[in-house]
Amino acid sequence: MFNAIVLTQEGKATKAELRPVDEKELPSGDVDVAVEYSTINYKDALAITGRGAIVKKWPMVPGIDLAGRIETSGSPDWKAGDRVVVTGWGLGETTWGGLSQKARLDSRWLLALPEAYSARQAMAVGTAGFTAALCARALERHGLEPGDGEVLVTGAAGGVGSIAVAILAGMGHTVVASTGRPTEIEYLEGLGRRASSTARASPRRSACGASSTACSARRARTSAGPSTPGWRGGSRPARSGRASSAGRGSAPAGSS
Ligand SMILES: NC(=O)c1ccc[n+]([C@@H]2O[C@H](COP(=O)([O-])OP(=O)(O)OC[C@H]3O[C@@H](n4cnc5c(N)ncnc54)[C@H](OP(=O)(O)O)[C@@H]3O)[C@@H](O)[C@H]2O)c1
Secondary structure, three states: OEEEEEEEEEOOEEEEEEEEEOHHHOOOOOEEEEEEEOOOOHHHHHHHHOOOOOOOOOOEOOOOEEEEEEEEEOOOOOOOOOEEEEEOOOEOOOEOOOOEOEEEEOHHHOEEOOOOOOHHHHHHHHHHHHHHHHHHHHHHHOOOOOOOOEEEEOOOOOHHHHHHHHHHHHOOOEEEEEEOOHHHHHHHHHHHHHHOOOOOOOOOOOOOOOOOOOOOOOOOOOOOOOOOOOOOOOOOOOOOOOEEEEEEOOOOOOOO
8 A cells, every 4th residue: 555645536526535545446557667756737726636637547646747756667767766757648647646655557658857956846847847858948949049139028927938048047148037026026036146147247137027028128227236256147027917036047058
């Protein structure tokens, strides 16, 4: 037996309970993983609260990703003890996901967890961070290079947006982070600062505040922000509504 969050449907309502689960209840798969960490993705919140049509099969264990160690393997590619990470593949939607102490999975979905990462770190990045990284790589593939101009991240205080800000600043881009929550500007500026903390001699750009997601209304520069190399915090938006903050980083990719 092991513990899992199990979702069932009662009428049109979703019932979520943390309960012991018998191994016999596990779905089919050739690999059993002892789950160490998972994330709570927005999709998981929708699934657990029953507010979105996320779950396609009942009962369901939510959790769109997981990291852990293989317990038993019927695949020649994996052995007990291997550290793995899984994201996507219908986890938490069509097959049981990561909010469980154990998962039975198709071995083709597994990725080896690189030595440098603990399971906790991998899931701190999570599917949202993985998505942000794919977006940053896609921009690179389309030829975007540091110095080409500002990169606008909308929904910047969200899961994908916040990691995109950190990654892009870490890659050396000038990031304009657009958020509807002015209270998050300091947090976003902090992400840019941390990502660019290894920058020693990069040109400084001020942050901007704007009244729209397009960051069209630039505000006056200010030196009020901390003087971290490669980064200068800027003015705070004076009015409510969506606001932006910008930063420049020139640390190597992957340093954030
Ligand atoms: N999370 C994942 O693993 C994942 C994977 C693939 C694709 N996606 C997609 O990526 C997008 C972001 O996902 P997320 O997980 O980062 O969601 P999230 O954490 O909820 O962030 C979404 C952000 O969008 C902004 N936003 C919300 N309502 C808005 C509105 N009416 N107008 C303008 N901006 C608004 C908010 O940014 P501020 O708080 O800064 O205002 C919010 O924090 C979604 O479209 C999602 O489907 C996510």
